[in-house]
Amino acid sequence: MLAGLVAGCGSPPRPATSPALALFTKILGHRPTGLALRIAQRGTMVVANDADYAPFSSLNGQHQMVGFDVDAAKATADLLRLRLSQVQPGWDAIPLGLEAGRWDVCIDSTTPTAGRRRTLDYTRAYYWAPRQVMILKGHPAIEGPSRMAGKTIGCAVQSTASTYLAGLKGVRVRIYASDLDGLPDLKSGRLDGLIMSTPVEMRLIAAGEPVQITGPPLWYEAAAFSVRRDEVDWLAVLDWAVRTLRRDGTLSRYSVADVYGVDLTQAPPAGAKVIGGRQ
Numbered sequence: 001m002l003a004g005l006v007a008g009c010g011s012p013p014r015p016a017t018s019p020a021l022a023l024f025t026k027i028l029g030h031r032p033t034g035l036a037l038r039i040a041q042r043g044t045m046v047v048a049n050d051a052d053y054a055p056f057s058s059l060n061g062q063h064q065m066v067g068f069d070v071d072a073a074k075a076t077a078d079l080l081r082l083r084l085s086q087v088q089p090g091w092d093a094i095p096l097g098l099e100a101g102r103w104d105v106c107i108d109s110t111t112p113t114a115g116r117r118r119t120l121d122y123t124r125a126y127y128w129a130p131r132q133v134m135i136l137k138g139h140p141a142i143e144g145p146s147r148m149a150g151k152t153i154g155c156a157v158q159s160t161a162s163t164y165l166a167g168l169k170g171v172r173v174r175i176y177a178s179d180l181d182g183l184p185d186l187k188s189g190r191l192d193g194l195i196m197s198t199p200v201e202m203r204l205i206a207a208g209e210p211v212q213i214t215g216p217p218l219w220y221e222a223a224a225f226s227v228r229r230d231e232v233d234w235l236a237v238l239d240w241a242v243r244t245l246r247r248d249g250t251l252s253r254y255s256v257a258d259v260y261g262v263d264l265t266q267a268p269p270a271g272a273k274v275i276g277g278r279q
Contacts, residue, residue: 018043019081027240028233036233039104044083047073048103051088052180055203055259056109068258072126073107075250076225076241091178095120098228105238109197111160111221111276121231122224123239124279126251127264130217131161133193134201136186141214142193151192154182160221160275161195186211197221199259206260220268222276 021040024032032040039045049057049069056069065086077084089097094106099119109129112122133142133153142148149170155161156179165173176182179196186194187210201213225238245251246265255264268274 023081024233024237027237032233032237034233035101035104035228035231036237039082039234043081044085045077045080045105046085046087046103047077048087048089048094048097048106049073049108050091050094053091053109053200055199057088066258068127068254068264069107069109071254071258072245072251075245075254076107076238079241079244080237095226098226101228104227104234106226108226109223110226112224112226113160113276116226119229120226121229121235122226123235123242125222125224125277126242126246127223127255128220128266128268128274128278129223129264130198130220130268131164131195132198132201132213132217133195133215134186134204134211135193135214136189137210137212139192143215145218147215148193152190154185154191154194155179156181156196160219164218165195183209183211199262199264202260202262217272219273219275222274222278224276 018040020043021032024036024040031037049065051057051059051065053067055067057065057067060066065088070086073086074084087103094108097103098106110116135142142151145168148168152172152174153165154174154176155165157175157177162173162175165171174182174185174191179194179200182191182194183204185191193214195218198213198217201211204211225242227235227238251265252263255262267278
């Protein structure tokens, strides 16, 4: 009887390894450390994105988040055997919140520029979006940088477009808090053109705005998942997920479905200017 009591009072059995922890270990070749371990153990991935950046992430009429970035986040969580929690803190707050550990990853169409890489780490690209000039419908075309001299062109603050325009001579540049903040000035004639992501311009056209895209792409921008610095294992797991979802066509299908039939996951053509890398 005593032997039976001793056996019955032993330590409880250790819980089985979680599906995410087992997968992370297989991906890495070793037990994950740091943030990767904590995420695998809790079984949830917290993703930050923007609630006002259609067709990539926005609220629909039922107050549900929809768009390509939202679908990319869902596919990533499913692949990694994690539950998904999405938050929308606002564009300006996303990088700081990531550094502070308030969310695990940002899937928000961010381009990994040299400046941004000083404070955050990035996966390989999951898509590339062209940047083109948008003008008021029926106005003279702006076919490339040589046609911008003497004109007033708008763009978002601290964007790659602002850096690009600063390097052009004879162009009057008007800076806005966001791309869409410049739309009223374009429609009123205070701007000759506005540079933003071509898919966003396509969304405005589809919504009936009196605008059109003019000229060939000025450049392409890579978009990558961003994470807190020095979380090597978590970055490697996410990089594996991006590579897998591109290879099996999942991201391609979502891009076509969400971005007006366009597959943004295809690398830019040879010779095109690319910001953020081709991988």
